[in-house]
Amino acid sequence: MSPSEKDPTRRLAARVAGSRPNPFVAGLKSAWPIVTGVIVALVLQAAIAPMLGPFYAKLLLDIGIAIVLAVSLNIVNGFAGQFSIGHAGFMMVGGYAAALITYYGSIKLGWVEPGAYGVEVHGGFLGSGDLLFLAACVFGGVVAALAGLVVGLPSLRLRGDYLAIVTLGFGEIVRVLVQQTSDVLDPTTAAEASMLEAAKHIGGPLGFTGTPTYVSPTPWITDAAGNQTGHAGIFFVFTFVAIVLVVAFRLKISTHGRALLAVRENEVAAEAVGVNTSRAKVVAFVTAAFFAGIGGALYAHEVGVTLNPKELGFQKSIDLVIMVVLAGMGSISGVVYAATMLTILPELLRDSAEYRMPIYALALIVVMIVRPQGLFGIQEIWELRPRLRFLKASLIGAAAGLVSWQLFGRVRIGVHAVDSFIAALSAIGKLVLLGGLIAAALFAVMMLGGALFSRFQSRKTPRAIARELSSERAGAVLAKADDSPKARPSDDADREDAP
Amino acid sequence: MTTFLQTLVNSIGLGSLYALTALGYTLVYGVLRFINFAHSDVFTVGAWASFTLASAFGWAATGSPWFAMPLVLLLAMAVCAALGIAIEFLAYRPLRKAPRLNVLITAIGVSLFLQNVGQLKWVFGTQPQPMPPLLEDSSLAEVAGVQIRVIDVVVVVLTVFLLMLLEFLIYRTRLGRAMRAVSFDEKVASLMGINVNRIITLTFGIGSALAAAGGLFYALKYTGLKQPADATWVLLGLKAFVAAVVGGIGNVRGAVAGALLIAFVEMFGAQYLSPHMRDLYVFVILIAVLMFKPSGLFGKAVVEKV
Numbered sequence: 001m002s003p004s005e006k007d008p009t010r011r012l013a014a015r016v017a018g019s020r021p022n023p024f025v026a027g028l029k030s031a032w033p034i035v036t037g038v039i040v041a042l043v044l045q046a047a048i049a050p051m052l053g054p055f056y057a058k059l060l061l062d063i064g065i066a067i068v069l070a071v072s073l074n075i076v077n078g079f080a081g082q083f084s085i086g087h088a089g090f091m092m093v094g095g096y097a098a099a100l101i102t103y104y105g106s107i108k109l110g111w112v113e114p115g116a117y118g119v120e121v122h123g124g125f126l127g128s129g130d131l132l133f134l135a136a137c138v139f140g141g142v143v144a145a146l147a148g149l150v151v152g153l154p155s156l157r158l159r160g161d162y163l164a165i166v167t168l169g170f171g172e173i174v175r176v177l178v179q180q181t182s183d184v185l186d187p188t189t190a191a192e193a194s195m196l197e198a199a200k201h202i203g204g205p206l207g208f209t210g211t212p213t214y215v216s217p218t219p220w221i222t223d224a225a226g227n228q229t230g231h232a233g234i235f236f237v238f239t240f241v242a243i244v245l246v247v248a249f250r251l252k253i254s255t256h257g258r259a260l261l262a263v264r265e266n267e268v269a270a271e272a273v274g275v276n277t278s279r280a281k282v283v284a285f286v287t288a289a290f291f292a293g294i295g296g297a298l299y300a301h302e303v304g305v306t307l308n309p310k311e312l313g314f315q316k317s318i319d320l321v322i323m324v325v326l327a328g329m330g331s332i333s334g335v336v337y338a339a340t341m342l343t344i345l346p347e348l349l350r351d352s353a354e355y356r357m358p359i360y361a362l363a364l365i366v367v368m369i370v371r372p373q374g375l376f377g378i379q380e381i382w383e384l385r386p387r388l389r390f391l392k393a394s395l396i397g398a399a400a401g402l403v404s405w406q407l408f409g410r411v412r413i414g415v416h417a418v419d420s421f422i423a424a425l426s427a428i429g430k431l432v433l434l435g436g437l438i439a440a441a442l443f444a445v446m447m448l449g450g451a452l453f454s455r456f457q458s459r460k461t462p463r464a465i466a467r468e469l470s471s472e473r474a475g476a477v478l479a480k481a482d483d484s485p486k487a488r489p490s491d492d493a494d495r496e497d498a499p
Numbered sequence: 500m501t502t503f504l505q506t507l508v509n510s511i512g513l514g515s516l517y518a519l520t521a522l523g524y525t526l527v528y529g530v531l532r533f534i535n536f537a538h539s540d541v542f543t544v545g546a547w548a549s550f551t552l553a554s555a556f557g558w559a560a561t562g563s564p565w566f567a568m569p570l571v572l573l574l575a576m577a578v579c580a581a582l583g584i585a586i587e588f589l590a591y592r593p594l595r596k597a598p599r600l601n602v603l604i605t606a607i608g609v610s611l612f613l614q615n616v617g618q619l620k621w622v623f624g625t626q627p628q629p630m631p632p633l634l635e636d637s638s639l640a641e642v643a644g645v646q647i648r649v650i651d652v653v654v655v656v657l658t659v660f661l662l663m664l665l666e667f668l669i670y671r672t673r674l675g676r677a678m679r680a681v682s683f684d685e686k687v688a689s690l691m692g693i694n695v696n697r698i699i700t701l702t703f704g705i706g707s708a709l710a711a712a713g714g715l716f717y718a719l720k721y722t723g724l725k726q727p728a729d730a731t732w733v734l735l736g737l738k739a740f741v742a743a744v745v746g747g748i749g750n751v752r753g754a755v756a757g758a759l760l761i762a763f764v765e766m767f768g769a770q771y772l773s774p775h776m777r778d779l780y781v782f783v784i785l786i787a788v789l790m791f792k793p794s795g796l797f798g799k800a801v802v803e804k805v
Contacts, residue, residue, distance in 0.1 A: 083600055085607070154790055160599050161534040162789055165740065169782040172734070176779050314733055318611060325604055357615035357728075364608035369593045372601045417621050 033249075037242020045235035049217065057217035057234065058303070063343045064237035065215075065298050070323040070339040071244050071332060072291030077321065078329035078378075079257060080284035081264025082155050083164045086171030087292055088316035090144045093174060094293025095300035095307050096202055098140035099211045102301065104190055104198040105132055106212060112187045119187065119212045125232050133214040133301065137240070140297035141290040147174075148289025152282040171317055178309040179205045207308030214301040237298055244291045248332050251287070260284050261330065261378070322360055326367055328374030338375075341435050348427035355424040391443040398436025404429030501644040506770045507763075512651040512720065514762030515658035519713030520739030521746070521754040522665065523706030529682040529749045530702045533599055536606035537586060539736015540613035541579050541707045543727050545714025546630075547623045549575040550724055553631045568633040568653075568719075575715050576708040583707025584700050592696070617727030627729075630722040654716045661712060662755060665705070669751060678702060682749065713739075734778060738765070741785040747795025756797065760784075 049057045073087045103119050106112055111122040111129070122129030151170050155163050181204045185193055193201075202208050215233035251257040259280045262270035271277050300307045319342070327338035342360075349356045367374060408426035412419050520542050527535040549571045556567070590609050594602050617623045640647050669675035680688040681698045689695045717735070718724055725731045738761055746757025761781055768780040788795065 081600065083603060154786065157793060158789055161603055162744075162793065164603060165534070165737075165744070166786060166789060168737070169785055172737070173779055173782050176776065180775055313730060318607065321604075321607070354615075354619055358612055358619070361608045361610075361612035361615060365590055365605050365612065368597075368601050368605040368608065369590075372597055417619070 030250075033246045034242055037246065038239055041235045041238030041242060044238055045232055049234050054217055059344065059347060061215060061217050061233060061237055061302060063340050064234070064241050065295055065302065066323070066339040066343045067241050067336050068237075068244050068298065069292060069295040069320055070335045071248050072288045072295060073320045074324050074329070074332060074335045075248060075251065075260075075291070076284045076288035077324050078331070078335070079252065079260040079264065080281055081260075081329070082281055082284060083160065084151075084167040084285075084288070085164050085314075085317050085321055086151070086167035086169070087288075087320050088312040088314070089167070089171030089174040090147055090289040090292035091296035091299065091316070092171075092178060092307075092309065092312040093147045093289075093296065094140035094144035095296030095312070096140075096178065096208060097143040097293070098136035098297030099208045099300045099307055100199060100202060101136035101139055102133055102214070103184070103208070103211050104195065105136070107187050107190045108195075112191075119210055121212050121214055121216075121231050129212070130214065130232070130236075133212075134236070137236075137294050137297040140300075141293040144293025144296065145286045145290040148285040148287075148292075149282065151289070152285030155281050155285060156278045168314065168317075171314065175309045175313055178202065184209055203307070205309065207306040207311075208300065209306055211300055211307060213303045215298050216303040218303075233302070240294055240298060244294075245332065245336070247287070247291075252330075252332065256280070256283065264330075322364060325364060325374055328376035328378065330378035331374070331376040331380055333380045334374065334376035337435075337438070340438075341431060344434070345427075345431055348430055349424055355421060359424065359428070391440055394436045394439035394443060396436075398433050398440060401429045401432030401434070401436055405433055502770065504643060504645045506766050508645055508647060508651065510762040510766035511759070512654060513766060514759035515655050516713050516717055516720070517739045517742045517758035517762055518755045519658055519661065519709045519716070520736065521742040521758045522662075522751065523710045524740050524743040525746070525748055525751060525754040526678075526702050526706040528743070529751075530678065530685075530699050531591070531602075533602045534606065534740065534748075535703075535706075536603070537609035537613060538706065538710060539732055539739070540610050540617075540727075541583055541586075542710040542714045542717075542736055542739075543732040544582060544613060544617065545575050545579045545707075545711030546718040546724060547617060547714075547727060548578045548711070549715040549718055550628055550630050551623070553633060571633060572657075572712060572715055575711040579711030579714070580704040580708040583703040583710075587700055587703040614728040614732075623727050625726045627726055628724045630718040630724055632719075632722070634719055650719055654720065657712070657716070661709060665709070665751065668705070674698075674701065738778075738781050741781050744785060744795055745788050747797040750795065750797050753795060753797035757795070760796075 044060065049060065052060065069087065069091060073084065076082050076084050106119045106122060106129070109128075109132070112119055122132075147170075151167060154166050158166060181200055181202045183201060183206065184203050185198060185201045190198060190201075213233075214231055215237060216231045217233060218231065251260075259270065259275045260283075262273070262275050263277050263280050267277055270280075296312075299305060323338045323342050324335055326342075327334035346353065346356055405426050406429075408422050408429060411422055413422070520538065523538045523541070524535060527533070527538070552571050552574050553567070556571075586609055590605050591602065594605055618625050634650050634653060667675075669678060677688070677693045677698050678701075680691065680693055681695055685695055688698075739758065742758035742761045743754045744757070745760060746753030746755070748754075761784065764780050764784060765777050769777040772780075
């Protein structure tokens with residue numbers, strides 16, 4: 001046997017190279033998640049939203065936007081471990097940039113009747129208005145990405161708490177700057193003003209009023225007379241959700257994502273194994289800011305939302321941080337789950353909204369002490385190993401939620417403070433029930449899917465080959481250790497890396 | 500010239516408030532090497548607690564006797580010291596060995612918790628409240644057209660007194676020596692027979708008591724108390740934090756110098772450039788300092804050991 005065949009690394013390389021699919025198949029494989037996402041978005045828009053009614057359709061929109069924002073924050077906080085608490089700042093940059101394009105752009109393009117108060121949605125599905133809106137979203141993302149570059153650069157010198165403060169400072173600076181701007185120009189005035197002049201009139205402390213509501217939950221139907229109701233907001237939001245999810249997943253399992261995780265775990269060690277940590281950190285910031293900008297753009301055009309510097313302050317950033325931290329920093333499915341749950345929660349807690357934030361804060365502290373890596377850690381939901389146990393746990397959780405919902409839903413003491421607390425417990429019970437059922441369904445699907453997949457899987461995946469080889473190698477190392485005299489116990493083991 | 504002097508006087512008043520709060524950040528950073536995000540909320544609790552105390556004594560309407568202000572000051576300091584110690588014991592002590600990111604997130608959690616519990620109806624409520632005047636708000640003297648208010652004088656004198664007390668505590672007592680030892684090297688300090696946990700707890704108590712004093716003075720100076728979760732408090736805490744960083748975090752004298760610098764920049768910027776951008780100047784300074792001299796103006800650069 002020649003030495004090259006003996007070397008397991010070379011054999012692995014050869015076998016992985018042999019199992020590499022051709023570019024055409026690889027291209028299709030890359031495209032199918034996005035295609036599926038777009039189809040799901042279309043189904044949500046055309047079939048599910050009309051069934052849900054306006055209230056739940058709006059909730060669906062909120063959930064979608066929250067997912068875009070939380071997953072983007074997960075890239076920088078979860079993957080790269082660069083703790084950013086100014087994400088709402090990126091959102092604000094993207095939102096205002098996009099609103100500038102759709103509002104003043106619509107006026108410049110002459111889509112607004114003279115004397116009209118606000119700017120209306122223009123054109124049909126994927127018509128010129130929608131194209132302008134999509135372009136505005138991308139523009140918002142790009143502007144936010146530039147801001148991300150500006151914030152990412154100091155991150156090269158700072159770590160941990162200092163970086164958190166700088167991102168916070170960035171968010172505040174953006175807020176203060178936006179508050180200095182003047183009121184939005186009305187369409188008649190705006191038609192004559194230059195775009196540079198328009199950029200100075202983005203609402204100031206009152207907010208950017210009158211943005212066209214491209215992101216509306218009203219089911220989009222064209223009746224026989226050709227009149228259109230609502231707009232394809234859900235479709236657009238969930239298309240962006242699909243894109244951000246695919247990008248995040250592919251980033252996580254790629255070399256770049258592994259580099260980010262290495263930076264998160266130990267920056268010095270990452271540098272030592274050849275990761276360009278500066279590049280990795282800036283890439284994380286720019287990517288996260290890009291999608292935060294898109295999230296902000298979607299938010300800016302949502303029905304019932306006025307783009308307002310007050311709304312997008314520190315509190316908003318913290319809401320997003322809670323979604324990422326509670327779910328587990330680095331787990332994309334976990335963050336999606338948390339974003340969904342924490343968007344539904346305030347609706348359930350309507351009666352006792354004052355208890356929402358204390359409960360969030362307490363949950364944050366308790367999770368950090370009891371389970372520092374967050375609920376899911378870095379694992380995706382389907383990677384959690386003893387799935388049967390998790391399935392049981394989520395079913396038990398759901399049952400407990402049901403009991404607490406029903407029990408606390410009936411008890412009233414008569415003292416307002418106590419009653420609203422009990423109402424909060426009841427609402428949380430409801431949420432736990434919902435969360436437990438969703439989690440149980442997910443685990444069941446994963447188990448079924450896993451069983452089916454392993455049955456039909458014919459070719460070994462590179463991962464399986466690697467696992468096999470590593471066990472071979474472990475055997476070789478053990479055999480070698482038996483031959484050699486007894487190994488000296490390592491005296492490095494109890495050395496602590498004290499700062 | 501009068502405007503210039505008036506701004507100078509105002510900034511010394513504001514700077515002393517920042518200094519009291521910045522010291523809390525710096526002391527805690529000295530012993531635990533982390534930024535106590537919840538500190539600004541201890542400041543808020545200090546302000547609100549002194550409001551609650553002053554109203555409970557019924558001095559709001561009648562006008563206050565001479566001992567009102569020292570009494571409220573001592574009580575508020577005691578309340579906040581207890582709060583700081585409780586926070587350290589319940590939230591930070593279980594995380595002594597955890598990664599710094601976890602401690603940071605916990606600190607943010609504690610901060611949110613304090614803000615939002617303070618908002619509850621049976622705590623401080625969501626309404627802004629007027630602070631009872633514990634001191635006569637009159638002009639003490641007028642030098643060259645510059646108004647010097649009684650409150651400003653009292654605040655500055657008391658701040659200087661507290662700072663001297665702290666200086667004495669840190670550099671002249673056994674406790675202070677223990678604090679400096681823990682700050683220098685926790686492990687060696689514990690080998691020398693210092694009870695590190697007790698020192699950390701005491702440090703939190705001292706920092707929180709100073710924040711309470713800052714809170715009371717703030718409430719006396721700017722009498723409209725905003726609701727506990729208002730952004731004003733967060734911003735105030737941030738500025739104090741910036742002061743600590745600019746002075747070199749972990750450095751007690753640096754924190755005072757940084758606080759004065761921040762107050763000067765803010766006040767003069769507001770006076771001579773644009774009053775709307777006053778928050779901006781502070782953050783620009785912060786980012787500039789962190790970019791070019793992350794250890795602060797008076798701090799020592801720390802080389803990270805692997």
